[in-house]
Amino acid sequence: METQAFGTLNYIVLLLYLVAIMLVGVYFARRQKSADDYFKAGGRIPGWAAGISVFATTLSSITFMSIPAKAYTSDWTFLIGQYIAIAILPFVFYFYIPFFRKLNLTSAYEYLEARFDIKMRLFASISFMLFHIGRIAIITYLTALALIPFVDMNPLTIVFLIGVLCIIYTFMGGIEGVIWTDVIQGIMLSAAAIMIFVMICFNVDGGVGEIFSMSAEADKYFPAEQFAWSWTDSTIPVLVIGFFFASLQQFTASQDVVQRYIVTDSIEETKKALLTNAKLVAVVPVFFFAVGSALYAYYSQNPQLLPENFNTGGILPFFVISQMPAGVAGLIIAAIFAASQSSISSSLNSISACYTSDIYNRLGKNTSKEKALSMARIVTVVAGVLGVVASTYLIMSNESELWDAFNSLIGLMGGPMTGLFMLGIFVKRANANSALAGVVMSIISVLAVRAMTDLNFFFYGVIGTLMVVLVGYLTAPLFASNKSEEELHTLTMQREA
Known part of the structure; x- marks a missing residue:
């Protein structure tokens, strides 16, 4: 399939977004005086901003594109996972946050040494770092892979724009820069989902009522067979159990989320952060699934607009580039970049926090605040470069699955x-x-x-x-x-x- 012409106006919009994100990193660079500032922001982050940051961190560009594709080709059953993530928050409020706040941690894994020993701390910290370097590579790779058929950009250019620029603003702004760019990116993601849904509604004969009516007729919400137990398929009972433990891992043992618990000035603000995240999770993902249903209705009414043998995994960027007005399409593609960068920047800063706290400060000697800050920035760059190199390798070798x-x-x-x-x-x-x-x-x-x-x-x-x-x-x-x-x-x- 031929690539779509991205257009000058779309390029300008995307460029303006990337420049704006860079300026946020530059602005917060001047506040980074120590490793404590770099990882904890001096407690200056309001709870609502930390909450949007958690939301943006956990929603990658792959989720942004794959949820509509899932609703388009299948059903809404994976929406269950979003509400399981909300259901565990009282558990996190009562049992976990007091420990993280009370112990004044930089790395979540400091608790494991205090409770057990250094071996458990190093095991968890190193596991987290390795996992997130791989996550950076795969999110960058899959984002580039998803956009290649629809925009006239070299895949390595996409990798550069996502990865290298993300390294720069994370390097400069620390966790404070990461969180405030997450706020921008989280708002962009939410606005993009709503905007796409509204625009499709205007293009479907019968509007929003017809969209949901067609999905209901095709049994594309929560089919009865999805309520059956299965050991091998992702049915609803399996999703409930699986997402419960996946959410527990994310909110209690993953540095990129746990780090948000310590950037506010009080436990009340920390709880406000998770409540803000819960409100966003309760509302915004519904629009992603609704977009999938809307695309199903639109292309059912206009099947001639889909190329033959089209890979429906890219249905969202295909619609954006081929049907949305110039400028607006650039804004949506910028939102896809935003989804990728919000996840990657959080991974970079949290990898840096783990290495600096759990290895450099813990095992090193005479580590001053200045040296710790320098090491934090070096690790940010190294982790980012490793992720970009690995992503480039995946593109060159055309890995799949x-x-x-x-x-x-x-x-x-x-x-x-x-x-x-x-x-x-x-x-x-x-x-x-x-x-x-x-x-x-x-x-x-x-x-x-x-x-x-x-x-x-x-x-x-x-x-x-x-x-x-x-x-x-x-x-x-x-x-x-x-x-x-x-x-x-x-x-x-x-x-x-």
């Missing part, structure tokens, strides 16, 4: 981390050696299940998490505790014991 494989590894790497936090906070008798036994068994179990069964990948995180907790609990009496009663009183929820 990466996203499903990458998602399946979340259980392998995210499950043990989530389990460690659960074990530490809720199981008072657990100790460093029982936690290590739990992690080892967790990794072995997930690898065995992945290699020997057809179990749906949503179960990997469940197995990885629960295996750490179960084995950590059962083996605890075999080892002597390395923490005093006073330390356990501070580091666990079972304070009455």
Whole structure:
């Protein structure tokens, strides 16, 4: 299929967006006096901004494009996951945020050393860093891959615009620059989804009523068969369980989200951040699914507009480039760039926070504030370059089927981390050696299940998490505790014991 002419006006709009994002990084660069500023923003971030940042961080460009494609070709069942993410927030409010705020952490994994030992801290931190370097590469690659058929840009140019510019503004502005660019990007993502839906409604005969009527007739919301239990397919019961543990991992054991809990000046502002995120998650993703239904109605009425043998995974950018007015199309493509950059910049800053806090400061000697800040910026650049190089390799080698494989590894790497936090906070008798036994068994179990069964990948995180907790609990009496009663009183929820 021929690429669409992107047009001068669209290029101007995209360029203006990229310049604006760069200027935000330049503005906040002057406030970065220490590593504490670079990772915590001196507590200057209001709760509502941190909340939009969490929302933008967890919504990548792949989600931005794949949700409408999913609703177009299939149904709305994956919307369940968004509301599971909201449902766990009271749990996070009550049990997790007090620990992260009280201990004044830079890296979430500092808690694991305080509760267990340095091995658990390094395991979780290194796992997080490796996972997110891969995430940067794959998000950049898949974004470029999705846009290549529709815009007349070289794929390496797309990688450069997304990756290199993201490195620059993250390098300069630290977490403060990242969060305020996330605010801009989160607003752009939300406005783009609403704008696309409204514009399609005006182009469908019968308008919004016809859109939802056609989807209902095609049984494209929550089909009855999706409520059946399955060990291999992503039916609704599987999604509920899988998204519960995936959301738990994201909100309790992932540095890029947990870091938002410590950039505000009070626990009330931190809770406000998650409430803001919950409101956005409750509303905005519905528009992404509605866009998919609207595209289904539009192209059902106008099938001649779709090229023969069209890959429907790119239905959203195809509509934007081919049907939306010049300038508006550039704004939507800028929103896709924004979705990618908001995820990548958060990954870069959190990788830097983990390395600086968990390795450089923890294992190094005589690390001054100035040296720590310099190291933080160096790591930001190195992690970004690694991600861009890996993404370039993926483009040159034309790799495929990466996203499903990458998602399946979340259980392998995210499950043990989530389990460690659960074990530490809720199981008072657990100790460093029982936690290590739990992690080892967790990794072995997930690898065995992945290699020997057809179990749906949503179960990997469940197995990885629960295996750490179960084995950590059962083996605890075999080892002597390395923490005093006073330390356990501070580091666990079972304070009455």
